[in-house]
Amino acid sequence: MKAGVVSVQGAAPEHVRALQQAMAGLGVKGAVVSVRRPSDLEEVSCLVIPGGESTTISKLLRRFELHDRIVRMAEEGVPMMGTCAGCVLLAKEGDAEVEKTGTRLLGLMDMGVDRNAFGRQRESFEAPLDIAGLEAPFPGVFIRGPVIRKVWGDCKVLSSYGDKIVMARQGNMLALSFHPELSGDSRVHEMLLKMI
Template identity: 45%
Template sequence: MTGTVGVFALQGDVREHLRVLEGLGVRARGVRRASELDECDALVLPGGESTTMAKLARTFELLEPIRHRIGAGMPVLGTCAGMILLADRVRDGAAGQETIGGLDATVRRNAFGRQVDSFETDLDLAGLDDPVHAVFIRAPWVEEVGPGVEVLATAHDHPVAVRQGNLLATSFHPEVNGEDRVHRLLLDLVQR
């Protein structure tokens, strides 16, 4: 793949995503400013704290540029908090919580419980031959999807991986255990 994949670098699992992308031979960079976003062909919104990430995106004047690029078709992978940021609707969010939006889904924050309720499991993910080892840390889940959203995987009877057009989102953290196949799905969207 030629081009650059950016990782939203104001908060969250930035280094872990950069490491996975670089391991795939991709030019990857942290994104903190709109000028850095302009150099990217795709973006990863990492796990972290969704309310903090949204506030920082607003403060650093990245919210509207990311929304614009999503609307223009830029492929984006959101993991955990990144899924929340991509969702059009959030349940159990902080008062006035803002999202980037674009994914026609309702996501519940911390749906699986608190930090102590974090868990790992193997998931069948549509399009992949072998299960993905998924790490869930204070993870959200999807409660409702619009007609254009494809459910790729479920856990505890709720969608935990979805795709809509150029957007891919997971409740889990593929970056923490070296799993690179979810990132490969993002790269497939870039190649299209």
């Protein structure tokens, strides 16, 4: 098994470690690779699009010729997880900020997102989240996270914080407002690996 982490900008190293921890926890042998160019995607069994700055990641995905390849892989059924900025990029609909910045979304999930809905960096927080499929609450780490404003079609809500949707799944794709890679808990990464 080979898991990939898009590593053009953002919290990629933390996802690499979390995936390694998840593989160990599941007793799965495999490698985790940093994805910076199309050739890095060869034989990748699943892919994480990390948090960071969604506009910058969007531009770099196009510059490094990863955008269309990632869309194709998702459409072919490769499991993917987008966290924070990655969640924004997976959406079919963005907010006014997405339009203003010219961010080109991957447009893969039937959901609309609002960027930075949880405020500024200094307003970051952690909260226990009930996630469908997990027995005990998950420590959700929110850092300038987006909110999934709405879902439709085949996109299903997996977790909410109050009245805000913070995790959704559509087929082989997971979208999260929060940062599971910063929690020390590998269960969400294990969920991704189990989708392979």
